[in-house]
Amino acid sequence: MTRPLSVALAGLGTVGVGVLRLLRDNADLIARHAGRPLVVTAVAARERGRERGVSLAGLRWYEDPVALAADPGIDVVVELIGGAEGPARALVEAALAAAKPVVTANKALIAEHGAALAARAEAAGVTLAFEAAVAGGIPVIKVLREGLAANRIARVSGILNGTCNYILTVMRERGREFAEALHEAQKLGYAEADPAFDIDGIDAAHKLAILAALAFGRPPDLKSVHVEGIRAVSALDIAFARELGYRIKLLGIARRTEGGIEARVHPAMVPESAPIARVEGVYNAVVAEGDFVGTVMLEGRGAGAGPTASAVLADLIDLARGRATPVWGAANGALGAAPSVGIEWHQGAYYLRLMVLDRPGVIADVTAVLRDRGVSLESMLQRGRAPGEVVPVVLVTHETEEARMRAALAEIADLDAVLERPALIRIEPA
Amino acid sequence: MTRPLSVALAGLGTVGVGVLRLLRDNADLIARHAGRPLVVTAVAARERGRERGVSLAGLRWYEDPVALAADPGIDVVVELIGGAEGPARALVEAALAAAKPVVTANKALIAEHGAALAARAEAAGVTLAFEAAVAGGIPVIKVLREGLAANRIARVSGILNGTCNYILTVMRERGREFAEALHEAQKLGYAEADPAFDIDGIDAAHKLAILAALAFGRPPDLKSVHVEGIRAVSALDIAFARELGYRIKLLGIARRTEGGIEARVHPAMVPESAPIARVEGVYNAVVAEGDFVGTVMLEGRGAGAGPTASAVLADLIDLARGRATPVWGAANGALGAAPSVGIEWHQGAYYLRLMVLDRPGVIADVTAVLRDRGVSLESMLQRGRAPGEVVPVVLVTHETEEARMRAALAEIADLDAVLERPALIRIEPA
Numbered sequence: 091m092t093r094p095l096s097v098a099l100a101g102l103g104t105v106g107v108g109v110l111r112l113l114r115d116n117a118d119l120i121a122r123h124a125g126r127p128l129v130v131t132a133v134a135a136r137e138r139g140r141e142r143g144v145s146l147a148g149l150r151w152y153e154d155p156v157a158l159a160a161d162p163g164i165d166v167v168v169e170l171i172g173g174a175e176g177p178a179r180a181l182v183e184a185a186l187a188a189a190k191p192v193v194t195a196n197k198a199l200i201a202e203h204g205a206a207l208a209a210r211a212e213a214a215g216v217t218l219a220f221e222a223a224v225a226g227g228i229p230v231i232k233v234l235r236e237g238l239a240a241n242r243i244a245r246v247s248g249i250l251n252g253t254c255n256y257i258l259t260v261m262r263e264r265g266r267e268f269a270e271a272l273h274e275a276q277k278l279g280y281a282e283a284d285p286a287f288d289i290d291g292i293d294a295a296h297k298l299a300i301l302a303a304l305a306f307g308r309p310p311d312l313k314s315v316h317v318e319g320i321r322a323v324s325a326l327d328i329a330f331a332r333e334l335g336y337r338i339k340l341l342g343i344a345r346r347t348e349g350g351i352e353a354r355v356h357p358a359m360v361p362e363s364a365p366i367a368r369v370e371g372v373y374n375a376v377v378a379e380g381d382f383v384g385t386v387m388l389e390g391r392g393a394g395a396g397p398t399a400s401a402v403l404a405d406l407i408d409l410a411r412g413r414a415t416p417v418w419g420a421a422n423g424a425l426g427a428a429p430s431v432g433i434e435w436h437q438g439a440y441y442l443r444l445m446v447l448d449r450p451g452v453i454a455d456v457t458a459v460l461r462d463r464g465v466s467l468e469s470m471l472q473r474g475r476a477p478g479e480v481v482p483v484v485l486v487t488h489e490t491e492e493a494r495m496r497a498a499l500a501e502i503a504d505l506d507a508v509l510e511r512p513a514l515i516r517i518e519p520a
Numbered sequence: 521m522t523r524p525l526s527v528a529l530a531g532l533g534t535v536g537v538g539v540l541r542l543l544r545d546n547a548d549l550i551a552r553h554a555g556r557p558l559v560v561t562a563v564a565a566r567e568r569g570r571e572r573g574v575s576l577a578g579l580r581w582y583e584d585p586v587a588l589a590a591d592p593g594i595d596v597v598v599e600l601i602g603g604a605e606g607p608a609r610a611l612v613e614a615a616l617a618a619a620k621p622v623v624t625a626n627k628a629l630i631a632e633h634g635a636a637l638a639a640r641a642e643a644a645g646v647t648l649a650f651e652a653a654v655a656g657g658i659p660v661i662k663v664l665r666e667g668l669a670a671n672r673i674a675r676v677s678g679i680l681n682g683t684c685n686y687i688l689t690v691m692r693e694r695g696r697e698f699a700e701a702l703h704e705a706q707k708l709g710y711a712e713a714d715p716a717f718d719i720d721g722i723d724a725a726h727k728l729a730i731l732a733a734l735a736f737g738r739p740p741d742l743k744s745v746h747v748e749g750i751r752a753v754s755a756l757d758i759a760f761a762r763e764l765g766y767r768i769k770l771l772g773i774a775r776r777t778e779g780g781i782e783a784r785v786h787p788a789m790v791p792e793s794a795p796i797a798r799v800e801g802v803y804n805a806v807v808a809e810g811d812f813v814g815t816v817m818l819e820g821r822g823a824g825a826g827p828t829a830s831a832v833l834a835d836l837i838d839l840a841r842g843r844a845t846p847v848w849g850a851a852n853g854a855l856g857a858a859p860s861v862g863i864e865w866h867q868g869a870y871y872l873r874l875m876v877l878d879r880p881g882v883i884a885d886v887t888a889v890l891r892d893r894g895v896s897l898e899s900m901l902q903r904g905r906a907p908g909e910v911v912p913v914v915l916v917t918h919e920t921e922e923a924r925m926r927a928a929l930a931e932i933a934d935l936d937a938v939l940e941r942p943a944l945i946r947i948e949p950a
Contacts, residue, residue: 112670112812122737122850123669221667227813229667236843237651237659239553240542240833307552365819368798382542383657383830386820389795390813400813403670413666413843420552 094127095410096163100155100181101170102135102142105195105222108395109168109402110144120403124410128403134158134181159184166191166409168402174198186210186218193405195222195398201296205309208417218417219405224297225250225374227397228390229404234304234378235419241380243305245345247518250297250355252372252392253281253288254320254340258328258357259370262337267325280372290319291340291355298342302353303418305344305378307426311353314430318356327443327513330471330484331359334441337367341518350429352436358518359441436492439468439517442485444502445510448476452507453483459505463498465490480509486517524557525840526593530585530611531600532565532572535625535652538825539598539832540574550833554840558833564588564611589614596621596839598832604628616640616648623835625652625828631726635739638847648847649835654727655680655804657827658820659834664734664808665849671810673735675775677948680727680785682802682822683711683718684750684770688758688787689800692767697755710802720749721770721785728772732783733848735774735808737856741783744860748786757873757943760901760914761789764871767797771948780859782866788948789871866922869898869947872915874932875940878906882937883913889935893928895920910939916947 097113099106113120113128121127133146134155152158155177158167167185169192171178178196185192186207194200200207200220211218221231225248234246249255253275260271272289275281287293295315303310320340331338336359344353360367365387369375374392379385391397408414418425446452453470460467471484487495495514503512527543529536543550543558551557563576564585582588585607588597597615599622601608608626615622616637624630630637630650641648651661655678664676679685683705690701702719705711717723725745733740750770761768766789774783790797795817799805804822809815821827838844848855876882883900890897901914917925925944933942 108812116670116672116811119672119737120670122854123665125846125851227668227810228816229663232662232667233659235553236838237662237834238657238830239837240546240550240830242546242549307549365795365798368795380657380830381546382538382826382833384821384824384827386658386818388816388818390816394814396812397814400668400670400810403812404667407669408666408843411845413845415841415843416555421555424552 092126094129095124095406096129096131096165097168097406098132098158098161098164098166099130099168099170100134100158101172102133103170104395105398106135106170107142107144108399109170112399112403120407124407126410128406128410132158132161132164155181156184159188159190164190166193166406168406169194169196172196172198174202179203182207183210186214186216189214189216191217191409193219193402193409195220195402197223197293197296197300201299201310201312204300204303204417208309208422211417212422217409217414219408221405222398222401224300225376226390226392226394227400228374228376228388228392229401230301230376230388231304232404233386233388234301235415238378238380238383238386239419241383243378243380245343245379246301246305246376247341247343248301248376249339249366249369249374250294250342250392251288251340252374253285254294255370256280256372257289258320258323258338258340261323261325262328262332265325268321268323289321291317294340294342294355298344298353298355301342301376302344302351306346306351306428307418307420308428309418309425311430314353316354316356316433320357322513323357324513326482327515330443333471334359334486335362336360336517337362338515339366343518347431347435349435350431352431354433354436356516358516360518434493437489439489440487440495441515441517442487442499443513444483444508445480446483447507447509448479448481449507455505455507456485456502459498459501460487463494465494465498522556524559525554525836526559526561526595527598527836528562528588528591528594528596529560529598529600530564530588531602532563533600534825535828536565536600537572537574538829539600542829542833550837554837556840558836558840562588562591562594585611586614589618589620594620596623596836598836599624599626602626602628604632609633612637613640616644616646619644619646621647621649621839623649623832623839625650625832627653627723627726627730631729631740631742634730634733634847638739639852641847642852647839647844649838650730651835652828652831654730655806656820656822656824657830658804658806658818658822659831660731660806660818661734662834663816663818664731665845668808668810668813668816669849671813673808673810675773675809676731676735676806677771677773678731678806679769679796679799679804680724680772680822681718681770682804683715684724685800685804686710686802687719688750688753688768688770691753691755692758692762695755698751698753719751721747724770724772724785728774728783728785731772731806732774732781736776736781736858737848737850738858739848739855741860744783746784746786746863750787752943753787754943756912757945760873763901764789764916765792766790766947767792768945769796773948777861777865779865780861782861784863784866786946788946790948864923864926867919869919870917870925871945871947872917872929873943874913874938875910876913877937877939878909878911879937885935885937886915886932889928889931890917893924895924895928
């Protein structure tokens with residue numbers, strides 16, 4: 091065995107402690123697979139005295155994470171602080187400037203600054219690795235960047251946020267409304283006290299921007315990702331989805347279209363028979379479609395100390411073995427520049443649920459708007475009759491353009507007999 | 521970009537032609553991901569004149585594949601001949617002796633001679649790569665050996681043979697008997713004219729031996745794999761499985777037990793709610809359970825020219841990039857020597873289906889045997905009454921030892937009222 095790999099760890103939250111624990115529990119196995127021991131020699135965190143359940147004895151301690159980059163005794167910096175700016179960004183930039191390889195779990199940082207950081211890594215001739223940034227322990231970065239590297243990818247999609255998937259699963263299985271299911275997720279620690287980052291789709295958008303960059307060989311373009319969260323998903327829509335043979339999932343989807351790369355995060359109806367429809371609870375899944383390999387799906391735990399530590403260690407073992415891959419799968423100069431296309435160009439089928447006054451002529455008015463906008467209907471559902479009362483009406487369209495659908499929706503929402511804000515959910519093929 | 525990687529290809533069957541096609545169709549993308557062009561410069565096959573749908577112009581042609589190893593103009597040998605002995609083995613040994621890295625799709629060769637070949641590769645300081653040997657395009661070797669490398673694996677299992685999975689899917693969906701479903705698979709090209717290698721579980725056993733070696737860090741031990749195929753699975757058992765909430769799949773399962781590594785291939789009942797139960801048709805899936813990552817499942821096409829070529833190219837791109845991993849994940853001297861344990865030590869639940877004469881006392885006789893052997897019953901099913909006729913009776917046991925179950929089975933088969941050979945199918949947890 092050669093010299094140990096000396097690791098500096100910045101951030102001792104759940105994941106940081108998970109990494110320390112994994113390195114200690116499986117030290118022998120890791121050394122065999124890495125060809126040499128991996129040893130944490132320095133750490134940076136805010137509160138030195140805090141009880142973390144692991145011993146920090148013998149480790150060099152830094153209050154300022156950026157100082158880690160200058161420690162001459164370390165071979166690699168592991169950044170587990172989080173956030174696209176501030177100390178995380180400063181540390182990663184300082185480490186690359188010092189020609190130290192970096193391993194990070196920071197999806198916001200990579201999604202927002204991935205292009206610039208890749209340039210710095212390439213200039214320094216070191217690795218910037220981020221397996222833990224997407225889908226926790228599922229090695230989806232490695233699979234896309236190496237395992238499927240010979241394929242032209244047409245589409246990559248997935249359930250990228252376990253909090254949302256847990257909430258949607260509870261809503262479906264127990265007929266709960268969103269607020270109740272969120273509350274339950276918070277009690278179990280699956281959702282933060284301030285859940286906006288997860289439930290508004292931002293976390294999933296970061297991950298999708300990274301997957302799209304890898305799949306389509308261009309730097310990440312977070313700004314072009316269309317993002318909708320799950321706050322507006324109602325128990326009623328979940329019940330209708332079931333009736334129509336669908337499940338509602340928060341999906342991240344990026345695909346190659348004629349006009350460029352389309353990337354979007356939103357609640358979607360997927361056929362119950364689709365493998366991804368069966369991915370429930372806090373599990374994540376990623377589906378990639380390659381021209382030679384066909385469809386490959388990966389499923390597993392998308393978060394938590396153990397799975398995330400497993401991904402961080404996979405990157406460290408690659409480093410220890412000298413296995414290197416350019417950040418976005420190819421040299422920065424060889425990356426493509428496929429344009430992004432906006433959601434208004436999306437083509438797909440739609441589920442539209444209205445709350446209407448049950449009186450003659452309402453359906454005729456609604457369908458006339460759709461006809462005038464060139465949107466053709468596949469089916470219509472109206473359960474129960476209640477003359478003079480408000481009832482739900484569900485319309486499912488054939489494939490159409492988002493821009494047409496939105497124009498129709500605005501007109502439909504303005505009809506006198508349409509009483510609440512209509513619910514619009516995109517339908518995805520299996 | 522640096523010098524092209526010069527590839528020699530032995531075997532121009534479906535997969536060989538798929539590799540040529542993929543290398544030509546996606547040449548630019550592959551060069552970007554590999555950091556340099558990949559160019560086939562020499563091929564070996566039996567019939568030069570055969571029409572293969574791809575041009576072989578400009579390639580050096582060898583009738584004797586072993587001669588490829590001595591061609592000074594090549595950087596790597598791709599072996600797609602197949603078979604554990606003969607020219608495939610001779611070529612791989614010659615290539616390693618000449619210090620040429622080898623990429624192969626040959627599961628029989630790797631399962632049978634994997635330990636010796638790893639020693640030769642290590643001695644020569646070159647790579648022996650075999651992503652295409654297991655589960656076609658699904659990068660399961662890479663995931664186990666690199667992506668989950670920090671985990672202690674407790675169990676690896678999967679649907680490893682698409683032919684069997686297709687047959688079992690047709691039997692279930694359309695109520696067919698085995699022979700009919702096999703015939704249909706043959707017509708569609710999913711089963712060979714001589715299907716024994718697939719339907720008797722031998723192909724799956726090769727793949728399981730490889731997965732078990734990677735998962736448990738020891739050389740492959742094909743001889744210790746218990747193998748049963750699917751010939752004995754009947755439409756009746758599939759119908760009973762449905763009634764009990766199970767699906768029947770041919771699984772390969774390797775797990776760490778107290779006594780050592782248990783490895784077996786056999787038809788198994790899996791709960792309908794288990795993700796692997798939903799993997800249908802020619803699809804393959806592999807499930808790995810790691811101590812930190814939890815359960816990870818990979819699913820995709822397990823065979824065919826495109827998926828297999830995708831896996832071969834992934835190995836070639838790794839080579840072109842200089843990414844190397846020891847054959848079994850660690851240096852040969854650092855591999856473990858966990859013993860294998862025989863199927864008689866297996867602990868699990870069992871499904872037992874008997875054809876019995878419908879007369880008083882038969883069930884009492886059968887259950888008395890089970891009681892005397894210490895096997896406890898979870899449920900019993902007898903559909904319909906037909907006094908004096910032959911009727912099926914299904915017994916489901918609690919967890920017990922294989923040896924006890926076999927002893928009981930032998931006694932039960934000897935009872936006068938038990939008329940056909942009993943069907944015994946192991947039940948696997950989700």
